[in-house]
Amino acid sequence: MTTELTATGAPRVVPGAVTTFQVASPDLEAVVRDLHGLRLADMFAGGSGGSSPRAGGAATDGDAPTLRLVWANDAGEGQSGYVITETQIDGTEYPALSDVAPAAFVEECEIYEQFGIRPATGKPLNRVMLPPHTDLPTLGRKPAREPDEVRAPHAVAGEAFEFPFGPVRQAGVESLYYGLVTSGEEIVDVYLFTWHKHRGLEWRLAGKTPEQALFLAERAEGLSAVAVGWALAAAVESATGTTPPEAAQRTRAVALELERLYNHAAAMAALCQSTGLSVGQSAAEIALERLLRLNARALGHRYLFGVVAPGGACRAPDSGAIRGELPGAYGEFRRAADALLATNSFVDRLEATGTLTSAQAAALGMVGPVARATGLAGDARLVPGGPYDPDAGGPGAGIRVATATAGDALARFTVMLAEAAESVRLIGQFLDAGPFFDARTAAGIAELRQTAGGTGLGWAESPRGEALAWVALDGDGRISRARLRPASARNWRGFDDACRSGNVFTDVPIIEASFWLTAAGMAR
Amino acid sequence: MTLWFVRGLRRGVVTTRYPARPDESAALLPSPPAFRPRALTEDTARRLVQACPGGALQLARNAALLFDVGRCTACGRCAAAAPDAVTRSGAWELAASTRSVLIKEIPLRGEAR
Numbered sequence: 203m204t205t206e207l208t209a210t211g212a213p214r215v216v217p218g219a220v221t222t223f224q225v226a227s228p229d230l231e232a233v234v235r236d237l238h239g240l241r242l243a244d245m246f247a248g249g250s251g252g253s254s255p256r257a258g259g260a261a262t263d264g265d266a267p268t269l270r271l272v273w274a275n276d277a278g279e280g281q282s283g284y285v286i287t288e289t290q291i292d293g294t295e296y297p298a299l300s301d302v303a304p305a306a307f308v309e310e311c312e313i314y315e316q317f318g319i320r321p322a323t324g325k326p327l328n329r330v331m332l333p334p335h336t337d338l339p340t341l342g343r344k345p346a347r348e349p350d351e352v353r354a355p356h357a358v359a360g361e362a363f364e365f366p367f368g369p370v371r372q373a374g375v376e377s378l379y380y381g382l383v384t385s386g387e388e389i390v391d392v393y394l395f396t397w398h399k400h401r402g403l404e405w406r407l408a409g410k411t412p413e414q415a416l417f418l419a420e421r422a423e424g425l426s427a428v429a430v431g432w433a434l435a436a437a438v439e440s441a442t443g444t445t446p447p448e449a450a451q452r453t454r455a456v457a458l459e460l461e462r463l464y465n466h467a468a469a470m471a472a473l474c475q476s477t478g479l480s481v482g483q484s485a486a487e488i489a490l491e492r493l494l495r496l497n498a499r500a501l502g503h504r505y506l507f508g509v510v511a512p513g514g515a516c517r518a519p520d521s522g523a524i525r526g527e528l529p530g531a532y533g534e535f536r537r538a539a540d541a542l543l544a545t546n547s548f549v550d551r552l553e554a555t556g557t558l559t560s561a562q563a564a565a566l567g568m569v570g571p572v573a574r575a576t577g578l579a580g581d582a583r584l585v586p587g588g589p590y591d592p593d594a595g596g597p598g599a600g601i602r603v604a605t606a607t608a609g610d611a612l613a614r615f616t617v618m619l620a621e622a623a624e625s626v627r628l629i630g631q632f633l634d635a636g637p638f639f640d641a642r643t644a645a646g647i648a649e650l651r652q653t654a655g656g657t658g659l660g661w662a663e664s665p666r667g668e669a670l671a672w673v674a675l676d677g678d679g680r681i682s683r684a685r686l687r688p689a690s691a692r693n694w695r696g697f698d699d700a701c702r703s704g705n706v707f708t709d710v711p712i713i714e715a716s717f718w719l720t721a722a723g724m725a726r
Numbered sequence: 727m728t729l730w731f732v733r734g735l736r737r738g739v740v741t742t743r744y745p746a747r748p749d750e751s752a753a754l755l756p757s758p759p760a761f762r763p764r765a766l767t768e769d770t771a772r773r774l775v776q777a778c779p780g781g782a783l784q785l786a787r788n789a790a791l792l793f794d795v796g797r798c799t800a801c802g803r804c805a806a807a808a809p810d811a812v813t814r815s816g817a818w819e820l821a822a823s824t825r826s827v828l829i830k831e832i833p834l835r836g837e838a839r
Contacts, residue, residue, distance in 0.1 A: 414779055417779040417801065417803075418779075479730065481730040481731070481733060481734040482730065484734070484737075485733070485737070488737070488740055495751045495754070498751065498754035498755070499751075499754055502754075502756075502802075503756060504754075504755070507801070508801055508802060516806075541729075541730075541733065545729075545730070547727070
């Protein structure tokens, strides 16, 4: 559905649907003001649609990119759909949307790195994906003039100094640079550089078939392989008008909840490590290992890669293995969690640490446990039309979305614990809802319908929050532009606000563990 | 803290006895493919090269399939594309001292090497 939207026309959000509006460039800023009741979920450029793809994502001069803003309707109970606004950008600049919607800033920087177009006010942009020494842009035309700040080092002045930490940190942790700005002990500001993990995935996805693209999408953020894979598969299915088989949708849901369980166990282990509680860490890691082995037994991969396919699912869950082993593994998880919540020294370290208010979370477009810990109840599983459809009465209906109000690390931890309990309940319901399929045949996969090209948006609720994907397919069914937006790409922007909320150096690892994000998802 | 000490002692040792006795879950780990050269026709080899997302499989000029274990992610797409010619090797203890050792040349059917 595509209609014209002007500055005065308030959008009507159709539940369960993706509604697309065309917005003229001069009206864009006013429309963003009008849409302020919705959450800005993503913003990206490129992909003019199915008719005129840029093969291989190569830069071409004179091809006006389309600016797309994706808005989620979280207001009230749950989440009821998405609105996309499309605007042709003819020049090299567009209205500075982050002045109106602060959640847009990181995307403004990304769009500049990819397409060389920038906000009109000339505001300074940060390097987000690309290291400062690489050439811009990766997907679109060259900017007319490169602004000075894109290669300029940032400066810290006055009484404060920058304490560099990373990109190589403790063993087994992703490359991530923290510039902790401090005047001694308290954190005044945080600079995050995530580009060490940039792999140019959106550039690589251009020209790929959906099957090839899914392989890369799963690896954009390996700890959300199911969610990001599902989002991309759903986007392709939406673009081609394909409906996956019901049993395949339940398979995806089982995998998604197993992914949430192991991630929350890993977050608990990381919280113990950051608070120096090594026995608690071991207890959480025992639960984590049992959950990973359960993943391998039930769906053939410890990190659940290769489960989701465009059109359905490649593997069916081993119901017997899940029924036999999940109670024990979750019991291990619950015992560790209960013991931690009864340990004052642990709870004290989390309480009032890394606090975000609900107003901050809403303004920055936070998702997942980080948003829900501040009282915002958005959850992409509640959008009608999937196996969790609240109105269809299916096995996933009636999700109890866990929320808290304090917005601190402890609130995030308690939200994760409640979500884990809910995941176990949901897995049971999905298994009870009926038989799965024979994975040796292609029974779990609906063939993608041949179309003349098209675009589609897909979503899934990863352990870190809503993961989004958008694709434009050409007439051959190949991807001409794909956008991946794992939850980490949203939630890192709340991390520095959380760090600034009256915290000291030793709180940073606790805040990082409680956010449980990945640098890979941000840098992709 | 005393409580955690007692909890740790009570839980005991949970690590496996690897390498003396690998844990049975090792059998669940993804492993690189093993090829059956007898079933490996040139046509099949071409399909395998197409199916491999990591570029680990290449066709050599001398009618052989080059398999670079270093680029293999054990995703299983080759085994799914040609189950007659490819199986899971089951090998997960992989190590090499030089990069070149990781590249294997698999002869195609009728082209003994």
